[in-house]
Amino acid sequence: MLSKFFPGAFIKSIYDIDPASLKAAGIKGIILDLDNTIIARNASTVDEDLKHWVGRLKQEGIKACILSNNWKLRVSSIASQLNIPLVARAAKPYRGAFKRAMSVLGTSKGETVVIGDQIFTDILGGNLAGLKTILVVPMSNSEAIHTKLLRHFERWILKRWNERATIE
Ligand SMILES: [Mg+2]
16 A cells, blocks of 8 residues: 555656657656646756756657646646646546646557655555656755645655665
């Protein structure tokens, strides 16, 4: 059961992901969390690094869709600055949220990866939907109170994940 909370990989940031390697691994679509995954939670302008990375995805023929539980003008503004689709008010970790994103992407389970900074929404939801998952370190300390509380449980899970990786 605990394995549903385990990410497929845990990396520092999206910039450690090479779009060409994803393509080589058969990935055709990426479901991206927004806050603290591709942009700091308190930021509203997309920087050049992010534009460049999304551009590299497109060059490799990989589609991206933002999947966010958030719904503010800021969220749709970021999606349009990047020129990628958005599924907002997503109710992650529910499976339906990920199915909606996959129908936007037009990809199947085996071709889709979820990237996010939270275990209880992005990773758990991605795993329940049968997708590959990548956890990233949150980009900022700005977080909702309930997220801050869940970080304690995340640390416990990641400790188990690390121990498991060592045993294997
Ligand atoms: Mg997030």
